[in-house]
Amino acid sequence: MEAIDSVLLVSGTHGNELSGIYLHHLIQQGLYRTERDSLSVETLIANPAAMDKGLRYVDQDLNRQFNARARQNAQSGNETRLAHSLRETYADREQQMVIDLHNTTSNMGATLILLSSSPYYKKMGAYVKQQMPNAYILFEDQIAWEEQAYLCSMGKNGVMIEVGAQAHGALQFEPLELMKDMLTAVLDFIDLANRNALPALTPNYEAYFYLGPVTLPLDEHGVRTAMVHPRLDGRDFEVLRRGDPMFITFSGDDMVWDKDEDVYPHFINEAAYCLSHVAMELAQKKTVSLS
Numbered sequence: 401m402e403a404i405d406s407v408l409l410v411s412g413t414h415g416n417e418l419s420g421i422y423l424h425h426l427i428q429q430g431l432y433r434t435e436r437d438s439l440s441v442e443t444l445i446a447n448p449a450a451m452d453k454g455l456r457y458v459d460q461d462l463n464r465q466f467n468a469r470a471r472q473n474a475q476s477g478n479e480t481r482l483a484h485s486l487r488e489t490y491a492d493r494e495q496q497m498v499i500d501l502h503n504t505t506s507n508m509g510a511t512l513i514l515l516s517s518s519p520y521y522k523k524m525g526a527y528v529k530q531q532m533p534n535a536y537i538l539f540e541d542q543i544a545w546e547e548q549a550y551l552c553s554m555g556k557n558g559v560m561i562e563v564g565a566q567a568h569g570a571l572q573f574e575p576l577e578l579m580k581d582m583l584t585a586v587l588d589f590i591d592l593a594n595r596n597a598l599p600a601l602t603p604n605y606e607a608y609f610y611l612g613p614v615t616l617p618l619d620e621h622g623v624r625t626a627m628v629h630p631r632l633d634g635r636d637f638e639v640l641r642r643g644d645p646m647f648i649t650f651s652g653d654d655m656v657w658d659k660d661e662d663v664y665p666h667f668i669n670e671a672a673y674c675l676s677h678v679a680m681e682l683a684q685k686k687t688v689s690l691s
C-alpha cells in the first residue's frame with residue numbers, strides 16, 4: 401500500500417457521541433496532539449446539525465449513506481446532502497486515511513473496526529493490539545469495500561474507532577481515555593508504516609470477524625416478547641456456546657443459542673439499534689496471521 405500522506409479525523413458522524421466531539425475540541429485547544437512526521441491531520445465534525453440538536457442524526461443515519469444503494473435511494477434530507485458534499489470534498493484523496501470516531505452504549509471497551517483484512521489492516525490490528533492488549537479488533541470485511549455504507553469507506557482507506565460503554569449524550573472519563581489511546585496507536589501505526597519503521601509485530605493475534613445481527617423476538621404487533629438475557633447483557637465479545645442463554649421472556653423463560661458454532665456477541669443492547677430491534681451483532685473469533 402502507498403504511504404498515507406493525510407488523515408481525515410472525523411467526529412460527530414453521530415451527533416450525540418461525545419467522546420469524539422470532545423476529542424475534536426481538545427485537539428483545537430492543543431490538549432491532544434495529532435502531529436506526526438509523515439502525515440498531516442485534518443479534523444472535521446461531520447454532522448454539526450445533529451450535534452447541535454444532541455441527536456444521532458436529523459433525517460437519516462449519516463453512517464449508512466456511503467454505498468451505491470444508499471446513493472441511488474437518496475431522499476432529500478440533511479444527511480443525504482452531507483454525504484454528497486463529504487464525498488465531493490474528500491473521497492478522491494488517494495493517499496488519505498479516514499478515521500471516524502464513535503461511541504457505543506454497549507460494553508465494547510476500545511474496538512478498532514476494520515473493513516478490510518488486507519495485509520496493511522492486519523498489521524494495523526496487530527500494532528494496536530500490541531499497544532492496547534485489552535482492545536478488540538473487529539473485521540467487518542464480509543462485503544467488498546465498495547458495498548460498505550460507512551462514512552470511513554467514502555475514499556480508499558478508512559477505519560472506525562468505537563468506544564463504550566457510554567450513554568449517547570453523556571461524556572465520561574474512561575471512554576475518552578480509551579479513545580485517545582486507540583487514536584494515538586492508529587496514528588503512530590500509520591506514521592511508522594509510512595516510514596518503514598514498524599517494530600516487530602506479533603505474528604498471530606486473536607480478532608473478531610463480523611457475521612450479522614440478531615433481532616429480538618417480536619409479537620404480531622411488533623412488540624418485543626423477550627429481552628437480552630441478564631447473563632449475556634454487558635458481556636460483549638465473550639463466547640456464546642450452544643445452550644447458553646441469549647434472551648429471557650417476560651415470563652422468565654430462557655431462550656438459548658441453539659447452533660453448534662461458537663459466536664461472540666457485541667453491540668449488545670446498543671441504544672441506537674432500538675428502532676430496528678437489533679439485540680446484538682455476532683462475530684466469529686479467529687487467529688489473524690501476519691505471515
Ligand SMILES: [Zn+2]
Pocket residue numbers: 413414417501502503
Ligand atoms: Zn456512532
